[in-house]
Amino acid sequence: xxxIEEEIAKTLESIENIKPVASNPFLYAxxxxxxxxxxxxxxxxxxxxxxxxxxxxxxxxxxxxxKIFLNNQHSDMNKEEFGAYLGITTTQNLYEP
Amino acid sequence: MLEKELLEKLKNADEVAFRFLVEKYQDKVFNTCLGFLxxxxxxxDLTQEVFIEVYESIVSFRGDAKxxxxxxxxAVNKSLDYLRKKKRKKRFSFVLSIFGLEEQLNSPSNxxxxxxxxxxxxxxxxxxxxxxxxxxxxxxxxxxxxxxxxGLSYQExxxxxxxxxxxxxxxxxxxxxxxxxxxKNYYESEK
Numbered sequence: 074x075x076x077i078e079e080e081i082a083k084t085l086e087s088i089e090n091i092k093p094v095a096s097n098p099f100l101y102a103x104x105x106x107x108x109x110x111x112x113x114x115x116x117x118x119x120x121x122x123x124x125x126x127x128x129x130x131x132x133x134x135x136x137x138x139x140k141i142f143l144n145n146q147h148s149d150m151n152k153e154e155f156g157a158y159l160g161i162t163t164t165q166n167l168y169e170p
Numbered sequence: 171m172l173e174k175e176l177l178e179k180l181k182n183a184d185e186v187a188f189r190f191l192v193e194k195y196q197d198k199v200f201n202t203c204l205g206f207l208x209x210x211x212x213x214x215d216l217t218q219e220v221f222i223e224v225y226e227s228i229v230s231f232r233g234d235a236k237x238x239x240x241x242x243x244x245a246v247n248k249s250l251d252y253l254r255k256k257k258r259k260k261r262f263s264f265v266l267s268i269f270g271l272e273e274q275l276n277s278p279s280n281x282x283x284x285x286x287x288x289x290x291x292x293x294x295x296x297x298x299x300x301x302x303x304x305x306x307x308x309x310x311x312x313x314x315x316x317x318x319x320x321g322l323s324y325q326e327x328x329x330x331x332x333x334x335x336x337x338x339x340x341x342x343x344x345x346x347x348x349x350x351x352x353x354k355n356y357y358e359s360e361k
Binding site: 077080081088090091092093096097101108 | 189192196197199200201204205210214217218221222225285286287289292295296299318319349350353354357358
């Protein structure tokens, strides 16, 4: 029993004999490098986001323009409607005195 | 550089002051992280993170505690967060290994880490003590580690953990008692 208690005491004491370890002398440089790395992706991420929004706007504009262009290729108007569009009610009106 | 002056300069993102802070406290922070993680690479990585967080959050520091206390607090919190994440990852990889999706159990991260400050003659005992410390409740483990490895006084531990001195005394007493019981069980089972 006494032996066990001695072992326990020695084991508990062992932690007090841990020597402090010297850290990396270039730690500051490493931190600075890491901080620069951390800050740069944010800028590029923002740039990519802005670029994507611009591309989307340009894309939508092009699509709208294309749609307008295609819609103007043919007309659904019949003869009467076209005449009315030109200010002519009927074809007979042209020959009336 | 005086503490008040240092704090003021740090709040103004002064490079010289930040360098001074890193060079003054890097060993302390590193050893605190090492005490929890027991792995040099991981501790160094975490030390860098601690200083980056200090640089970013020093503006919100009211100055009601010492800069060293602020540093220890961040170091302890970061170390505990890191260990929690590691534990979660380990549990997850264990589940994956059951389904044969990952062979994480044999990965290098699971090899017992070495604390370079452990004396050769105490190696076995210290490893045993560390394994029993890992079984302690978190607050007891933190108080015990800060007191025994970092050599912080009760007052300093109380400031870091934001507790009263009597609460720290109680935590340390219970930690020691728990460790004695665990070690007793271990040695009795060894016989």
